[in-house]
Amino acid sequence: MQGIETLSMMNPAALASRPEDAGHLAQRQRELLGLRPLRPNLFVFDEFGLPAALRGCDCKICGRRFFPSRRSCMHCFTADGLVESSLSGEGIVHASTVSRVRSVVGHEPAYAYGCVSLDDDSLRIFTAFAGDTPESFQPGRRVRLSFNRIPATELVPTLGYCFVPAAGGQHGSR
Amino acid sequence: MGRANRSAFVAGIGMTGFGRHDDRGIEDLGQEACAQALLDAGMSPADVEAAYCGSALGASLQGMTGIGQSVMLELGIGRIPVINVENACATGATALHMAWRDVAFGVHDVVLVVGVDKAVMPKGAVLRVETSRLETQLGDTFPGAFALMAQQHMLRYGTTTRQLAEVSVKNHHNGSLNPLAQFNKVFTREEVLGSAVIADPLTLLSCCPNSDGAAAVVVCARDRLPSPQRSVRIAASVLTSGYYEPMRDLTRWECEVEAARLAYMQSGLGPHEIDCAEVHDAFTISELLHCEGLGFCEPGQSGPMLDSGATRLDGRLPINPSGGLLARGHPPGASGLAQIFELVTQMRGEAGPRQVRRADSVLAQIMGGSKGNDSQACAVHILSRDLDG
Numbered sequence A: 001m002q003g004i005e006t007l008s009m010m011n012p013a014a015l016a017s018r019p020e021d022a023g024h025l026a027q028r029q030r031e032l033l034g035l036r037p038l039r040p041n042l043f044v045f046d047e048f049g050l051p052a053a054l055r056g057c058d059c060k061i062c063g064r065r066f067f068p069s070r071r072s073c074m075h076c077f078t079a080d081g082l083v084e085s086s087l088s089g090e091g092i093v094h095a096s097t098v099s100r101v102r103s104v105v106g107h108e109p110a111y112a113y114g115c116v117s118l119d120d121d122s123l124r125i126f127t128a129f130a131g132d133t134p135e136s137f138q139p140g141r142r143v144r145l146s147f148n149r150i151p152a153t154e155l156v157p158t159l160g161y162c163f164v165p166a167a168g169g170q171h172g173s174r
Numbered sequence B: 001m002g003r004a005n006r007s008a009f010v011a012g013i014g015m016t017g018f019g020r021h022d023d024r025g026i027e028d029l030g031q032e033a034c035a036q037a038l039l040d041a042g043m044s045p046a047d048v049e050a051a052y053c054g055s056a057l058g059a060s061l062q063g064m065t066g067i068g069q070s071v072m073l074e075l076g077i078g079r080i081p082v083i084n085v086e087n088a089c090a091t092g093a094t095a096l097h098m099a100w101r102d103v104a105f106g107v108h109d110v111v112l113v114v115g116v117d118k119a120v121m122p123k124g125a126v127l128r129v130e131t132s133r134l135e136t137q138l139g140d141t142f143p144g145a146f147a148l149m150a151q152q153h154m155l156r157y158g159t160t161t162r163q164l165a166e167v168s169v170k171n172h173h174n175g176s177l178n179p180l181a182q183f184n185k186v187f188t189r190e191e192v193l194g195s196a197v198i199a200d201p202l203t204l205l206s207c208c209p210n211s212d213g214a215a216a217v218v219v220c221a222r223d224r225l226p227s228p229q230r231s232v233r234i235a236a237s238v239l240t241s242g243y244y245e246p247m248r249d250l251t252r253w254e255c256e257v258e259a260a261r262l263a264y265m266q267s268g269l270g271p272h273e274i275d276c277a278e279v280h281d282a283f284t285i286s287e288l289l290h291c292e293g294l295g296f297c298e299p300g301q302s303g304p305m306l307d308s309g310a311t312r313l314d315g316r317l318p319i320n321p322s323g324g325l326l327a328r329g330h331p332p333g334a335s336g337l338a339q340i341f342e343l344v345t346q347m348r349g350e351a352g353p354r355q356v357r358r359a360d361s362v363l364a365q366i367m368g369g370s371k372g373n374d375s376q377a378c379a380v381h382i383l384s385r386d387l388d389g
Helices: A012-016 A019-032 B026-041 B058-062 B067-075 B091-104 B142-157 B161-175 B189-194 B254-267 B284-293 B302-307 B324-328 B332-347
Strands: A043-045 A051-059 A082-086 A090-099 A111-118 A124-129 A142-149 A158-165 B008-015 B050-054 B082-085 B110-118 B197-199 B212-221 B232-241 B276-278 B361-371 B374-384
Touching: A019 A142, A051 A142, A051 A158, A090 A124, A090 B142, A090 B197, A111 B142, B008 B026, B008 B091, B008 B332, B026 B067, B026 B110, B026 B212, B050 B067, B050 B091, B050 B332, B058 B110, B067 B082, B067 B110, B082 B091, B091 B110, B091 B212, B091 B232, B091 B332, B091 B361, B091 B374, B110 B332, B142 B197, B142 B284, B161 B189, B161 B284, B161 B302, B161 B324, B212 B332, B232 B254, B254 B284, B254 B361, B254 B374, B276 B332, B284 B302, B324 B332, B332 B361, B332 B374
Parallel strands: A124 A158, B050 B082, B050 B110, B276 B361
Antiparallel strands: A043 A051, A051 A082, A090 A111, A090 A142, A111 A124, A142 A158, B008 B212, B008 B232, B110 B212, B232 B374, B361 B374
16 A cells, blocks of 8 residues: 555564564564554654654754654754654653543543653654553652553454563652 | 724623424524514614624534535525534634624624534444544544543642542532523532542543534624614633643643733733633533633632632632523533523623622633644633623
């Protein structure tokens, strides 16, 4: 489909350089291969065709960072100074809720979502939470970025992102 | 915006009952509200020089476009400019703002404004809108977005679920006195807190319903007022859009703070001179945040303000005497005009058992949609009984 990114097949040469990861990579590819990204240009992909980071952009003129990436800086009104960037993959839960009703696109309750303050980016982004009980994602919890098929029954199979508990991380400042 | 060169007035108001109208079409509801407003103003369809029609959901839920022309057709109004307006929940107020512009800047003398929607959904179904938003596709819901704000307000200021519930108790009490409200039933705090959780910490009775209904207003220049004693002056009409700051404070909306600032400047009034207000209580937390955003109290003080009784019908600043969205109901295209209907009714002293003590200077606030950490739109109107301001 023109203009729509899809995950490419695993790069055999790249895989050959990391044979110990083959099982994990193959599993991730089974999970994520062929999914339609939530938005074009939302993800940075690694050499295996797997999503590795969220893509933002920086304005070289005013120094602001944006997510999702934009065509022009909303403060400087120029596209010339914008460069793409990868957002940091860890942060702190800023706000959270547990939805007890089915979403309009078919997320089944109960599920958690909210906002995460990223460690390095002066950004607070919207996200789903996964990997623990919905009620556990209280403000202050350290979380890290992950990627998944969005668990919404009324969407075409879609590559999304979520934040999951960070290994060893408990709570921090919001 | 340039400086308005004359005053604009609300000369007539009309409104259907809000609730469930399975057997009626959008044109039918719109026609009823418009006919009432024209009759109330002492005008006929022939007096109308232009019309604005707000419908937030007609296109997506009923597959309808050109709703304004369809309503005008029912009224026998043709040939004049008819403009259809969509601005999410601020749709009706946006239509009013456009009519105010027309009159205040001398484009037209008599403009009819109508807002209408049929938003009641089948039992158990959620409102099927904004499905293409990134946040929606990640799981966001309307109640959930406000639940995040409630959590932040509770963490920062110590606001409690009891205080949130008291907003619903107050507004359902007011709605029980309003024959046009969707819900004429009172609820206790325990019933609000004990209703089904929708998005922690908001429960079912913390959320407004999706409703069917219409409201209409006739906006008029001074020299065309058929009945000056029943008319009120639009002392301020302001529409803003969001300020899309990624690190925004979730306990306030920048677009609301700016709209309020501009409205107070335009009217020459301050927040402490407002006698009564209708605000966008789509969720209980919303009313508290609006009290702060509009300057009725300091940030974090809306809970204590509520506890003091100041926002009750007999308080110093009654908020949502109509019952608000929580009890009056919420057809998004009509809600902004339903607020004006209520405030004009209060200013005329015709609100019956829910009449507030003083309504010389009143304020209506409503917002629409969400985008980039702010609301898409915010409208603030201030009405004054002082016709010569």
